[in-house]
Amino acid sequence: RMGDLNLFSAEDDEHAQQLKIVKIIRHPQHTFSARYYDIALMQLERNVTVHETVAPSCLWLDEEVRFRDLESAGWGQTGFAEERTPILLKVTLNPLRNEQCSEHYTSSNVRGLRQGLHSHQLCAGDAKMDTCLGDSGGPLHVRLLHNYKVTPFLVGVTSFGKPCGQSHPGVYTRVASFRRWIIETMQSNGAPEVTDEQFEPYACALRYVHIRQLAVSRVVANETGVFESFDFSRQYITRDFVKEAVELRWHNESSSAPVNCMGVIIDHDTVVTLGDCASYEGVHPTQVVHRIRTGYLEDAFVERGYEVKEVMVHPNHTTGSYYDNLAVVKISGMFGITPACIWNALQLPDQQMEITTVGRKDLNVYQYESVTNYDPRLVRLMPRVYGFENANCSLADQYRRNLSRGLQDEHLCFGNDPFLVPETCALTNGGPLQRTLFRLDRHFKHVYALSLFGRDCGFGEPAVAVRLHPHLRWLESVLLPRQSNRMSAEKEDARKSDSILFIDSELELFDRCDFSDGSVGLCVPAERCRGVYDRMQRNEVTLFCSNGSIVCCAPRNVMDDSDLRYGVGEIESCPRNYGDLRDHLVTLPSEERPKTHIAEIGWYDAKTDKGTILCLGYLIITQAVLTTAECVSIPDLEPNIVRLGAIFGQFEDSAKITSIDEIIKHPRYDQRTNGNNIALLKLTDYMRPTKAVFPGCLWPNATHTPLQSTLFSKDASRVQELPLHPQYAFDCERALGGELSEGQMCMIVTDGAVCGNSGDPVFWSEKTADGSASVEYLVGLYSHANCTEGIPGVFVRISAYRKWILDVL
Missing domain, CATH: 2.40.10.10 (Trypsin-like serine proteases)
Structure with a gap:
């Protein structure tokens, strides 16, 4: 009898089906005196009528049972020596390893278990619930996700146990151990058409996909009635387009070269990927393939290939290692999109993120027709996953063996709760984990990490990715070699200057002091020496008198009260003024x-x-x-x-x-x-600060420019405020076809052209500590541009002239 929940009531019998058993086939090695091989097949008088209430289960035929929770059901007793339940009850159980279960079941305390538990048996239990007398033969199954639905997969059959309600696990017959016997028995008993392929997880899940239970649903009521509808806003896996993702390919497609290597665009000609994807048998990938969307349909895209120009692998990486597994790939040409930003902090802004993966198309489309559409092609997917603490990252043994030093800060553990039907989703090597964040009045794609290893895209059990943030220093060294060299030079200069920086304790305030070049100075308070703080920031030689608040100052740099009030002092104290x-x-x-x-x-x-x-x-x-x-x-x-x-x-x-x-x-x-x-x-005149006129501040940072600044431009016909973003000098010089001159920087606009007039200010506003108002900083001055879309403009970098400004003031 099937499709009936209450065996003692006719109220729910509308879709119940009751068929005669015409043949029972026990496993040939089963005996009633032993607890082994407790499995049988029953042949019915005819096929069941497949319906939403009656449908075949799939068989889990993998010996590994890696699920956290399993479900069992039956009409057995509800407790020790209690009556059987008239209504079908369900219980959630946790699988146990046979080694743990053997503490409860031995040859000495269970009759018919002379050899202890066998590999074809498995255990499952719960501290408060379990199966009971009358549940034997019932299912132990797991629901696996696919096509926005779930299908039950039979893992075990209820076999025996101890008195229920005493926190003892039950013993179940492991279905996977009998795969060959089940198929051959069906073939020899009226079903010769049965094949191994039909029992593959994907094949079974798709067979009756149109009647399977929705994974995430909501009940909708309207004039036509009450029905269940899929809630797309809570779906686990989408096919959203990720424009920053790319594939790496080798020209010789007939070889066994990797076919699942991906990366993410982090600059107009640069991709970051896994170190293992940077070489195959000593040969670098030859092409980077970028998908460009051509419409709103999921398959509306074209592929554009770019030749690989240069490949740089992390110097500490060895092939196959899970450590330092990063590489940078440069292409010939430029990607025509805004690159993804690298998240430059160890702490994630949000534990939820998306990952670019692949999976079978037919397992990832919503199928509701009675005729299933089979399509084994791999399509890109974007599952929703969550970041986990590395300390709580439970990994399969096959991966943990390769982590000789365990998980490090460079690793990001991630996943999601439901288990998937195999082939629904698979990680790629180097698929980006990213998140779109709203900053500066627009959305920016930030990439956290690249997928490294794991099964089923981290669903059910965690997967691991390699973070980019811990490798920022190496990435900067290969992406910004000139900046890296400059910073190294500055550190060397600082080291040299530190060696000659000293305090002359014998000098007092207003004493004469001598510089190392023979010139004469005067000991004055540091705040009265023009440009001293700026020179100290650049690690230039500084001589202190008596203590750290009095410095040896060249006479031309000594400021009187007027200078202190209206000149350099205003620059130094600007953020605190007005x-x-x-x-x-x-x-x-x-x-x-x-x-x-x-x-x-x-x-x-x-x-x-x-x-x-x-x-x-x-x-x-x-x-x-x-x-x-x-x-x-x-x-x-x-x-x-x-x-x-x-x-x-x-x-x-x-x-x-x-x-x-x-x-x-x-x-x-x-x-x-x-x-x-x-x-x-x-x-000529002093501009007394008023609500209408007061000074702005100078941007002080010589190495970093705000991510977004504003260009203000005005002429006789228009006033324009244009949001600008800084561009690396290398990219700018390539776009302009020449080198930048001293004190210049490049900025670009997301859409349109950079165009203005010489002297137009570029400024950026920063919220004050209490958030009450904004301090405006002058970042640059418009110098020149050719006013062409996509081509950067050239600007005067104000921070490069801070010393000159202080000197002339």
């Missing part, structure tokens, strides 16, 4: 908020009362504006006035106009290349 003015500024609407730091630099002829705005600049202290040297080098139009507070001014007395007292161009300004394209304008 808090009330910034607080007021953030209360105004963000659209057309007054540009309190931006100056309009112009030429004016008092005799003719004619003038024009030549360019923009940036107020850095109350009596100085920065702009480009190009702006102040226009023939016959040397600027002589500066207007502040007029852009988006919202007050009656917003605009302030002052004459220019002095123009100081950088001494090494090259008009041909625009190298050192910077100038400082000293104003």
Whole structure:
């Protein structure tokens, strides 16, 4: 009898089926005096009618039972010496190794178990629940995920146990041990068409896929009735397109070269992948294949191949090792997408992430027709997984044996709860684990790690990936060789300078002091020595008098009270100044908020009362504006006035106009290349800070530039604020076809072209510690660009001129 939950009630008999047993075939080695080979097949009078309530189970024919939980069901007793249940009951049990189970079952305490437990038997139990008398012959199965549904796979058949309810595990006959007997018995008893292939997990799961239970569902009620619907918002595996993923291939496809090597694009011509994917029998991959989406359908893409130009494997990696398993691949050409960002912290921003994998197409589409669509082709998948602590990462023995040092910080353990039908999902070598994060008003794809090893994409039991963050130093050394060399040189310079940095304890305040080059200085408080902090940051030679607060300062750098208040002191203390003015500024609407730091630099002829705005600049202290040297080098139009507070001014007395007292161009300004394209304008009048006009700050970091800055541009017809991103010098020089000049940097826009006017400021705002207002920093000045989409613009890097600015102030 099948399809009946309550054997003593007719209320649920609508779909019940009761068939006669025409033949019982016990295993030939089974005897009633022993507990072994306790399995039999029963032949029915006819085939069952397959329905949502009655459908064949699949057989789990793998000797390894790696599932955490198994389910059993039956109409047996509900406790020791209690009555049998009229309603079918289900229990969840945990499998045990036979070595553990043998503590409960021995030849001395169980009749018919002379040789102890055999390999064709398995145990499962629970501290509070188990199978009981009357449950014998019942199923011990696991539900495996596929096609957004679950199919039961029979792992064992209830055989025997001790009195129930006493926390003893039950013993079950392991179905996998009888695979050959089951198939041959069916073939010789009226089913000659039965084959091994039909019992493969994928084949069985697909056979009745249209009537299987939904894995994640919701109940929907409407005018047509109540029905169950799949909840796509909670699906475990999707086929979302990952544009940053690539495949690595070898030209000789007929060889046994790897076919499942992947990587992720981290720069316009660079892929990071596994070290094991960087070479096969001494031969590097010859091609990187990138998929480009052509439509919204899952299969709407084209493949574009790029020749491999260079391969760099982590120097500590050995083939087949799970340690330092990384490589960088450079291509000839450029990928036409925004690369993925490398997550540069050990702590993940979110434990949930997505991974690029592959799996059989027919096991990953929603099949609801009665005729199953078989398609064994591998398609890319994007399962949802979660990061686990390495200490809680339970790995299969076949992987743990290869981890001689265990899991390290470079490893990321990940997975998800449900077990899958085999072939539903498989890891690729180097498939990226990534997450899209919303930062700076847009989404950025961040890659955490590359898949290294594991089964079924980490579903059911964890898999492991290699993190990129612990290898950032090596990645920077191969991706940014010039920066790496420069940093090494700076460290060497620092080491050298450290060796001659000392304190002369005999010198007092205002004493004469002597530099190593023979020049004379004066011992003054450090805050009165122009540029001393900047020189110390660059590890230049510094002589201290008496203690660390008094320095030997060249006379030209000694600042009086006026200098301290209106010059260098303003630069140094800028982030701490003007808090009330910034607080007021953030209360105004963000659209057309007054540009309190931006100056309009112009030429004016008092005799003719004619003038024009030549360019923009940036107020850095109350009596100085920065702009480009190009702006102040226009023939016959040397600027002589500066207007502040007029852009988006919202007050009656917003605009302030002052004459220019002095123009100081950088001494090494090259008009041909625009190298050192910077100038400082000293104003005649002191610009008293107001709500409409007050100075901005200088970006101080010489090695790092904000991920996103804003270019402000204005001319007679328009005002433009353009979000910009920094670009590596190497990529910029390749795009421009030439080298950058001294003090230049490149920036690019995501969509469109970089275009502006010489002197246009590039700024970035940083929230203060208490989050009340933003401090605005001048990051760069627009120098030149060819205003072509996809081509970067060239800018003056302000941090490179901080020392010069302090000196001229």
